[in-house]
Amino acid sequence: MLLSPTRLSQLLRTDAARTIILDVSWFMPNSPRIAKKRISSTAHMLPSREVFAKACEKFGIEPSSRVVMYDSHGVFSSPRALWTFKCFGHQNAAILDGGLPRWAAEGFPIETKSPQDSTIKAKYPVPSLESKAVRSYEEVVSNSGLIPFQSPKAELVLDARSRGRYLGTDPEPRPGLSSGHIPNSVSLPFNLFLENNVAKDGSAYTTFLSEPQLRAAVVDALGLEKAQLVFDGKVSVIASCGSGMSAAILWLGLQSLGVKQVAIYDESWTGYALRPSSRIEKSP
Template identity: 55%
Template structure:
């Protein structure tokens, strides 16, 4: 082997190890506007990609893509969570994408495996945790959310962009080789619903992020024709209980995550102090659910902030459960 070829192979090996470390290293879960601004401003740091992952409920008159085109954090790209999803037999939207769909979406957004992805939404905290769940579950640990989203960024006096967005540079993103086992299927949830958590240590605590009225069946679901109610043996933990409201200088309200000790209090109120300790210690598995897998991401991220590393998420959530098995309500 020539000296030159040997040197090239050594350089490629070093580069591969560095890339591997960059891919596997986990970024902070939450970032403030100032931290994000500093990241983008550092020319010697890893590449940063800002991604607007805003999403609105089916009955909302607002359009996430149009709002992105009108105003965004400079240099941002838009991630359509309904578009970057795998087809579903029940026609459900924003289900977890397969590995190839995820990889192609990253390339389209200009994201490489070493990119630090910062996700945000226009609510403050609403759909960005779901987007973070997608990235982290599919192995892109170098990802965070902007806590407080676009409204907090504006409230901090940081610049926004209103001209047409720039096109990202082309990237190559190989389909992930591994993913964790966070996604729960209907069959798994049904089997788990037959277990009594008070007598079975293997029973997962299913935490329902929907408003309490929909959980109890007193209020209707936003999707026409869908019954309300809840999965047997699940607990009501409305996602807003993990969040705090703020009013910006422009009068716009937005949400951020509560401090971890306040998140713990909300969890204790929902499931009790004993089960809370078990969840935090990893002695009791927990799974987040909601209407269609969106705000379940808020509960997933809140538990991550408490140090719970392995939290399940029922991707179909109540919509899939009710459509498949209304007889079990």
């Protein structure tokens, strides 16, 4: 599910007709930049099955298409888009590791003109949703009363936000939203899964760490014994973050380590903290 620029270039030479590339860049609320369009009407939660199918047809995507997604940060919003495709059963999908900045840094061509609408008359039947990949507020609240690694039914909630936001010492980027964390969740900031890179022109971008480095990050967060239970599939994981975006970085990193039992709390902290009945903790 992770492609290097070289590998994507090879695919475009050998199988361009079946390969669809999507720019899935997204920017935080405090950024001056915004994405041009989105296919979800509620923040960036999952769209309906019908909306997803219609959007695929618009971009010339069929169930057999190879879809490669990238963003302009390197790795930020592209894992979320990939997770969306996987949720709707589209298996032949991947992201460009390092995104547009790495593509340019490694000397591959870029275009600056406005993109043309797809001329492919695609048909995309309304797909089913992989419900095991998504967790609702009710499921998260029910799970929050269980202690992971102790209760057989407890799922481990990994919080991808910064440590300060998890502890409640730093503010949320969304005005009026309390920081803190879901009871019995564990802090694993998404940036611990990423490597910072600087291109020759000084532009910065992120890529995923190697698998041994990803494994070490999980061990650092959980301890060796508990991490091994996750690696062995004996404890399932719920990834959460501010609004469901960077949680997908944890999802993809764990997937690359062979951890298949990983779901995402789709609305994440924004949906949780907005509800007055939610229990918010601010201690380690």
